[in-house]
Amino acid sequence: MAKLTLSMEGMLLKEIPLVKERTTIGRKPHNDIQIDNLAISGEHAVIVTILNDAFLEDLDSTNGTNVNGQPVKKHFLQNGDVIELGKYRLRYLSEAQPHAAQADFEKTMIIRPDMLPKHAGAADAKAMMGETQAGMPAAHALSADQPPAREPAPEPPAAPLRGAIQILTGANAGKEMELTKTLSTLGKPGVQVAVITRRPHGYFITHVEGASFPAINGKVLDAQAHPLHDHDIIELSGTKMEFFLKD
Amino acid sequence: MDLSQVLETVSRSDPGMVRSHNEDAVHTNAALGFVILADGMGGYNAGEVASGMVTALLGSELEKALVRPEARLIDKDGRQSTRGLLEAEIARANSAVYQAAQSQPQYAGMGTTLVMAVFYDNRITVAHIGDSRLYRLRGEEFRQITRDHSLLQEQIDSGMLTVEQARSSQNKNLVTRAVGVDPSVEAEIHEYATLPGDIYLLCSDGLNDMVEDEEIGMTLQMLSANLQLAATQLVQMANDNGGRDNVSVILLRVRREYPAPHGLGGWLARLLAWFK
Secondary structure, three states, X not given: OOEEEEEEOOEEEEEEEOOOOEEEEEOOOOOOEEOOOXXXXXXXXXXXXXXXXXXXXXXXXXXXXXXXXXEEXXXXXXXXXXXXEOOEXXXXXXOOOOHHXXXXXXXXXXXXXXXXXXHHOHHHHHHHHOOOOOHHHHHHHHHOOOOOOOOOOOOOOOOOOEEEEEEOOOOOOOOEEEEOOOEEEEEEOOOEEEEEEEEOOEEEEEEEXXXXXXXXXXXXXXXXXXXXXXXXXXXXXXXXXXXXXXX | OOOOOOEEXXXXXXXXXXXXXXXXXXXXXXXXXXXXXXXXXXXXXXXXXXXXXXXXXXXXXXXXHHHOHHHHHEOXXXXXXXXXXXXXXXXXXXXXXXXXXXXXXXXXXXXXXXXXXXXXXXXXXXXXXXXXXXXXXXXXXXXXXOOOOEHHXXXXXXXXXXXXXXXXXXXXXXXXXXXXXXXXXXXEEEEEEOOOOOEEEEEOHHHHOOOOHHHHHHHHHHOOOOHHHHHHHHHHHXXXXXXXXXXXXXXXXXXXXXXXXXXXHHHHHHHHHHHO
């Protein structure tokens, strides 16, 4: 369950779980989150929750709504976003699910129209979010500064490996190529091609096409991927090149 | 008509890095020109029952139907009706899974996505239900042909989310259609012309959730000479990026034209030859 924390001048006032499909924010008492302050409009903003996503919409308030310092009309809330209303701050925290529960949740599930809050239906969604999407790109670009704390996928090591090859023989001798992409192919299509794959734990070379296979340190490869080590010599179509790791 | 010299197919199905079992199922038949991929869901082991049932049932029924395609694919007015065949067989498979789910408590609530393609007479007929996808690489252009039946796709279509924003949505993996969860299901079926050199990719969301489309397209382009390696590489990339779901891929290359002797393509080819 996602929640909001309401604070003013650094002081935490309360926590509000987002349990309803629409959570309204405003000065008047009928709002779900009432903020009794003259800078806040009677009906200031609303947060629409669709399953695990939440959308903030300013309800044409007098003083406007800011998210992370930028005025917004409509905004797709990301974990950690700070909604500013006058002197008040609402921080959006999406549910930090335990690992197992998360994995379970990510299994594909069927969703039927009657299981959805009615706003999630395409037609209603259109009505809800309106046609004005102009404010969104700027707001989104900004939220990139505060990366949402998503369920972490195993990241590549903090200092990613930087491999490169230098051509040793032939017309291009001396040329260097950094291996920054996931895949880099070597050779001539239709004649002999090998691919170097960059993986989290190192670089690997695999034969792709051609009658002859590449050789590493004089040993001809088979069809399997072969790990590359610092200063390995690759031989392909009569050209020698050296693989090395940069620091 | 034996298409095994025309179509080259490769498939891989992997449980991924997190899940203990694989609920995806794949079935390919290059000779008869069809491929099927399903991503099952629901309960303990029930997901793999659903995806396994659907691929096995559709596989065996299509095998029967496509041995003499002219009998099943051309209706009496001479029009092609691959669509009709797929509609009928998907309806039967849906009923079978639905019945099993209704009658056996351990299978209650099971279902599966489905994406399948039949190649006949220089054409591909694609049927899909849910969020398993078909992509096509044609020359430099790599594009998604199917459109997911999912909550996210609906939100994108309605303008609520941009494609960019959808990537950070917490509502992934919610499909709006599936095989076997209701007494009937509507498959989305489209037909396209194929060209020699086309490469088709069918995949479960375990691939496209973990690997960006651009990366998938780039991989296919760079490794197009070696489909086996390309398929292995795609699965490996999904796993290297976390492998949070089962990942399955089918790759299929069209080597050359394959007009059916009695089909529209064959008729047209003969007509053109006559004019030369």
